[in-house]
Structure formats: structure tokens, C-alpha cells
Amino acid sequence: MHKVIRQAGLPVLLVALLGLMIWNSALATLAAGVALFVLGIGRLEEGFRAFSGGALERWLKWSTSGLWRSLLVGVISTAMVQSSTLVTLLGIAFLSAGLINTLGGVGLVFGANLGTTSGAWLIALAGLKLNMAQLSMPMLAFGVFLARREETGWRGGGLALLGIGLLFLGIDLMKTGFSGFEGAFDLARYAVEGWAGVLLFVLIGALATVVMQSSHATLVLTLAALAAGQVQYDNALALVIGANLGSTATALFAAIGSNNAGRRIAATHLIFNLVTAGAALLLLHQLIAAVEWLADVGGLAADAHMLKLAIFHTVYNVFGLVLMLPWSPLLVRGLERWLPEEAAMADCGMLSERPRTRAKYVNDTALLHADTALKVLEQELQHLAQLSRQVVGAALYLPHDLTALPPAELHARVRQPVPLAVREDADALYERHIKGVYADIVDFLSHVDVSLLPEQQQVMMNASVAARDLVAAVKAAKHLQSNLRQQIDSSQPVIRQAYTQLREQGGLSLLELRHWLDTVDDTQGRERRLEDGEAQDQRFAETFQRDLQQHLRNRELDGWQATSLLNDLHYLLRVRRHLRRGHIGLTQRVSADEAERLEQAVNLA
Incomplete structure (x- = not known):
């Protein structure tokens, strides 16, 4: 009843005002x-x-x-x-x-x-x-x-x-x-x-x-x-x-x-x-x-x-x-x-135990003009990037304190058994921590109706692409986890070792991304890191595929197992390249050459 009265209130008010205007x-x-x-x-x-x-x-x-x-x-x-x-x-x-x-x-x-x-x-x-x-x-x-x-x-x-x-x-x-x-x-x-x-x-x-x-x-x-x-x-x-x-x-x-x-x-x-x-x-x-x-x-x-x-x-x-x-x-x-600042989410702990995550920075007030819209969008992208790194790490069953580990200790930790209690479901984490934030970003972008300068339009486009890349990295990690979940405890040492290598490479990528935001104003440094990452991907892919061929010849793997590992290798490469591309987008200064090279890298994956 209250809802009906509230909905009818405005028409009644307008009719009353019209009557008064006709009267006088x-x-x-x-x-x-x-x-x-x-x-x-x-x-x-x-x-x-x-x-x-x-x-x-x-x-x-x-x-x-x-x-x-x-x-x-x-x-x-x-x-x-x-x-x-x-x-x-x-x-x-x-x-x-x-x-x-x-x-x-x-x-x-x-x-x-x-x-x-x-x-x-x-x-x-x-x-x-x-x-x-x-x-x-x-x-x-x-x-x-x-x-x-x-x-x-x-x-x-x-x-x-x-x-x-x-x-x-x-x-x-x-x-x-x-x-x-x-x-x-x-x-x-x-x-x-x-x-x-x-x-x-x-x-x-x-x-x-x-x-x-x-x-x-x-x-x-x-x-x-x-x-x-x-x-x-x-x-x-x-x-x-x-x-x-x-x-x-x-x-x-x-x-x-x-x-x-x-x-x-x-x-x-x-x-x-x-x-x-x-x-x-x-x-x-x-x-x-x-x-x-x-x-x-x-x-x-x-x-x-x-x-x-x-x-x-x-x-x-x-x-x-x-x-x-x-x-x-x-x-x-x-x-x-x-009214204190919202506390930043720590990089440690079980993600499945945390409250459902939504956007922290984008809001209707920021839509008033371009400067604030771009600023909060940049902050929200960094929030999404942090969540994406955490969900990818959880999908690969990597240690929760990964960002504090040197590469040598990561090498040792990924070779240790992973307790069932700390194995998190990537599909559930995507729904809980990624999808809502990405939906809020997309909704925010759709409501930006302020006049934008050409360079601001480019920044907005870069931000949209970066958000899609971060989400694509998480989705690739979800696909990788579907086989990883079944094979991480395999009785065949060759399969366990192969997935250990994939997990370690994923962890190295997350460690590498710690330094990417330091290259915001260093174009040459960013390009050098991009080239080094692509070269590392190529070397690892060649070595991994060569080892698979050797295991097939030695009858240590069958064709079905080898094709599954090849698929998961490509999922890992997509995770790495999409994460790298998404973090370049955080700098808001992607050059045309970088964008073209990254596009080719993702397509090849």
C-alpha cells in the first residue's frame, strides 16, 4: 500500500500544480x-x-x-x-x-x-x-x-x-x-x-x-x-x-x-x-x-x-x-x-574466507567530470589487479605469502605437498572477488558521459582493455586449475613434475609483476621488462614442449596426458600475457608499439 501511495504521489502533485496554474x-x-x-x-x-x-x-x-x-x-x-x-x-x-x-x-x-x-x-x-x-x-x-x-x-x-x-x-x-x-x-x-x-x-x-x-x-x-x-x-x-x-x-x-x-x-x-x-x-x-x-x-x-x-x-x-x-x-x-579511509586488503590469508568483494573507488559522484572519473578508474584498476593476482595465485595453489618469497624459496615451496585445507576453488573465487568488481567497472564506464579530450578517451579505452585482460587472466587460471586439481597428487612423477613447473612459472610471473608499477614513468624500463617476459615465455614453452616429446618417446606419458599438459601450458601463457598486458594498462601510457606487440602475443597464445 505504501509503495502504491509513493508511486502515485508524483502524478498527483503534478496534476495539483497544473490545476493551480490553470486557476491563476x-x-x-x-x-x-x-x-x-x-x-x-x-x-x-x-x-x-x-x-x-x-x-x-x-x-x-x-x-x-x-x-x-x-x-x-x-x-x-x-x-x-x-x-x-x-x-x-x-x-x-x-x-x-x-x-x-x-x-x-x-x-x-x-x-x-x-x-x-x-x-x-x-x-x-x-x-x-x-x-x-x-x-x-x-x-x-x-x-x-x-x-x-x-x-x-x-x-x-x-x-x-x-x-x-x-x-x-x-x-x-x-x-x-x-x-x-x-x-x-x-x-x-x-x-x-x-x-x-x-x-x-x-x-x-x-x-x-x-x-x-x-x-x-x-x-x-x-x-x-x-x-x-x-x-x-x-x-x-x-x-x-x-x-x-x-x-x-x-x-x-x-x-x-x-x-x-x-x-x-x-x-x-x-x-x-x-x-x-x-x-x-x-x-x-x-x-x-x-x-x-x-x-x-x-x-x-x-x-x-x-x-x-x-x-x-x-x-x-x-x-x-x-x-x-x-x-x-x-x-x-x-x-x-x-570517516576513515577504507583499509586496503592484505595479500595474505584465505580468499574464500573474506567477504564478497565489490568496487571500492568508482562511484556516481566521480562521474561529474573527466578528471575524477579517470582517477577513480585508475584506483579501481589497481584494486582489480591486486585481486586478480591473488585469485591467480590461489588457482595455482601457490603460497599465500607469495609476494614476500624470493624465487629460490618459491622453487622449494611449490615442490612441497599442498594440504587440502588450503586448496581454493578458482571458480568460486572468480564469482566472489572478481566478477562483481569488473561488473562495477563496466557499469561505471557506461555512465561516463562527460566531454573527454582525445587523450582522455585513449586513457579510458586503455583502462577498459586492461580490465578485460585482468579478468581474462583469471579465467585462464580457472581452466588451468580444472586439470591441476586432478593431477597435482598424480601417482605419475612426470605429471606431478610438469604441473609443478607450471605452478612455479605462474608464481614467477606474479613475483615479476611486483615491479611493474615502478615503471610508470620509465618507458624504456617497461619495454625492457616486456621483452624479457616474452623471451622467458618462449624459452619455457620450448623447453616444456621438448620435455613432453621426450616423455612421449620414453612411454612415460600417453597422447591424452600430453595434450592435456599442452593445453594447460597455453592456459599458463595466457595467464602470464594477460596479466602483463593488464598491468601495463595500469600505467595509462601504453604506446602503439606495446599495444600491437601485446595483441600479437595474446593471439599467439
Whole structure:
């Protein structure tokens, strides 16, 4: 029953709104203005990202190494794009991807809250006095024309112009809508005095911001209603406080799909606005007195309520900064203790005894733009590579502490009996630890819809290929284990020795991969390791096949057993080559020659 009511709620709400709009044309005009304003913010954000070629994101990443620098960046960025929500979401994405530290993220959120005041001043000074509809017309015309161009720069500029035009047109319609209420009813008659009115309008402002997902839209509505005399000045101040509180909803929704690092930004945003709102309500009369004093100093008229509202919005956010900045280091330590980094999975122990594994780094928040998407994808590939090495090692019944063994000790350990208790099922391990992570990576790649530069598209393609190679290595190891499971305890010494050699070669490959990530910026070293690995594969394959031929001639093996060993040799070669190729993909810098040579190597296997 509850599900039916919830599903029917939205259609009922839409029908009710439609009825209200039909009943009163002013309300329809007001709703259209809000819709155009919110749509304009979205187009402005999209256009700025495309027009700047990711400059905003790179600037944020570069400039958030300290508190004061990130504070300034948050103020300027929010003033440029007129969206504290976008800057906060970028902060969540950057912190979740490890591109900035917690202190920089805290400063970014603080600055974004102060940067929202620029919109209030713009609208109070000119937005409701000029003919915004007339100003928007050329912007809309040029914006639509340029947004249809294929070139990223022209398209981004067109979207930005289109966004600004929609903002201006939305403001004009909201102003017209509130003016039209005069003939229908006077909202000011429903004003509530005292603290009950303050709390009621704080709640209304918060709910309006949650519904519209934009504190700027709530602020414009408040200014338009104040200019039309539809809301009292005291109640408008409460609406401003509520709008700031409601802006935390978007960040909290984004934090659900983020990791603990990204959730710190959402928590900072929530704490800042809760503390600021609570303190501002306790000292509301003192803040209003400060606004009146500043208005007198500026020579404003007593009834210049719109400019006073902009002053209050600024004083309110500056008050929050003064209140919170001294506690920033303590806040950072508390957030890092409350929301710690997820512990990395150790390379030892039984894999079958560990919880089912899913992706650790890719999340919906990182999809906001290319930099964070590529960063978390790189981290998730390293996670998948670690899991793949562990599952391959378990499939070959190699020691759990393999990465700590020198080759000589590995040689001795693989010749010892393998207890039944430590023999793990590769098929079960694939389902438990590989398939879920790979599925999450594929799903993440399918949702990357941000504009990518050509080199970023290449990196994304390399990452997709690397993930497939890592999974292919595990699947080859699964096939190898099917015969290994039956023959590791064979009564024929020749068969036991052959599988011991295959297991040892698999272990040597895993030991070799320990050094691959050290060659990220060493192209020559990476190529040398690749050539050495291919030469080692060829030498081992030739020796193994020559020995098989000798055993066949000596009647120590029959044809059936020899073909099974040859098949398992090729499975091992595929394991080694796919692992090698997947780990090259982790560097994100695969050259064309390397890719072609690896493709040929895998095809030959």
C-alpha cells in the first residue's frame, strides 16, 4: 500500500500544480520562471565545463592544497558559475578520488558558501530593475546557434550564453509572476510574526531549495517576492537562512554514492550550515542590527529592503566563516577519525574466507567530470589487479605469502605437498572477488558521459582493455586449475613434475609483476621488462614442449596426458600475457608499439 501511495504521489502533485496554474496565470508565470532559472543554471554549468576544457576542475585541483587558498578558490569559482552546489559536488568528487586533501575540501566548501552572495548582489542591484527579458533575447539566440556547433569551445560558449539567457528570462518571469498576485491575493497578509514566523519561513526556504535543488533559485524567488511586496522583510531574512540550510540536501544525496573521503565534504557542508543557522537564529537581532548599521553607513534608504537582504546574506555567510574557520583543523581531524579511509586488503590469508568483494573507488559522484572519473578508474584498476593476482595465485595453489618469497624459496615451496585445507576453488573465487568488481567497472564506464579530450578517451579505452585482460587472466587460471586439481597428487612423477613447473612459472610471473608499477614513468624500463617476459615465455614453452616429446618417446606419458599438459601450458601463457598486458594498462601510457606487440602475443597464445 505504501509503495502504491509513493508511486502515485508524483502524478498527483503534478496534476495539483497544473490545476493551480490553470486557476491563476500569475502562478503559472512564476513556475515557468523558476523552471527556466534552474534550467539556466544547469546549462551554465555544462557550458562552462565544455568551454573551459576542464579548466575549472584543473584549477580547483591545483589550488586546494591549503585552507586559505582553497577558501579563495571556492569563493571565485562559485561567483563564476553561480552554483555553490556544483563547486561542492566537485569537492566531493575530488576528495573521493584522492585529488585533494580534507583540509582543502573544507576550505572549498566554506568559500562556496561565501561565493553564493555574489548572486544576491547581482540581482538586488540590477536584476529586478533592468528589463531582463530584453537582455536575454540576444543571448538565447546566439546561445542556441553556437550550442549546435560540434567544436567543443564554440559549443561550450553557446551553452554558457544559453544558460545566462535562461537565468535572465527566468528572473523576469518570476518578477512578472509575483507582480500578478496583486490582483488575486496578498501573500503578505499570511505573514507570521515572532519566532514562530522565523522558524516557519526557515522551513519553507529549506524545502523550496530541496525541491528546486538550487539555493540561488530560492534566493531569486525571495528577492522577487520582496520587490513585489508579497513577503515581509523579516520573513525574507528567514527564507535566506532556510535556503542555505536546504542547499545541503544535494551534497548529502551525492555523498550516498561516494566513499568516506567524499562524505567528509558533505558532512562539512552540513555542519557549516547547521552551526551557522543555529548561531544566526540565536543572534538574529544582533545580525539585523549589523545590517541596519551597514545600510546607514552606505546611505541606503530605510525601505531599501532588497539591498538590505543582500547585505544580510553576506553578513550571514561571513558570520559563519568567522565562527567556523578557527575550528577547521579540529574539524578535519574529527572527520578523518569519524570517516576513515577504507583499509586496503592484505595479500595474505584465505580468499574464500573474506567477504564478497565489490568496487571500492568508482562511484556516481566521480562521474561529474573527466578528471575524477579517470582517477577513480585508475584506483579501481589497481584494486582489480591486486585481486586478480591473488585469485591467480590461489588457482595455482601457490603460497599465500607469495609476494614476500624470493624465487629460490618459491622453487622449494611449490615442490612441497599442498594440504587440502588450503586448496581454493578458482571458480568460486572468480564469482566472489572478481566478477562483481569488473561488473562495477563496466557499469561505471557506461555512465561516463562527460566531454573527454582525445587523450582522455585513449586513457579510458586503455583502462577498459586492461580490465578485460585482468579478468581474462583469471579465467585462464580457472581452466588451468580444472586439470591441476586432478593431477597435482598424480601417482605419475612426470605429471606431478610438469604441473609443478607450471605452478612455479605462474608464481614467477606474479613475483615479476611486483615491479611493474615502478615503471610508470620509465618507458624504456617497461619495454625492457616486456621483452624479457616474452623471451622467458618462449624459452619455457620450448623447453616444456621438448620435455613432453621426450616423455612421449620414453612411454612415460600417453597422447591424452600430453595434450592435456599442452593445453594447460597455453592456459599458463595466457595467464602470464594477460596479466602483463593488464598491468601495463595500469600505467595509462601504453604506446602503439606495446599495444600491437601485446595483441600479437595474446593471439599467439
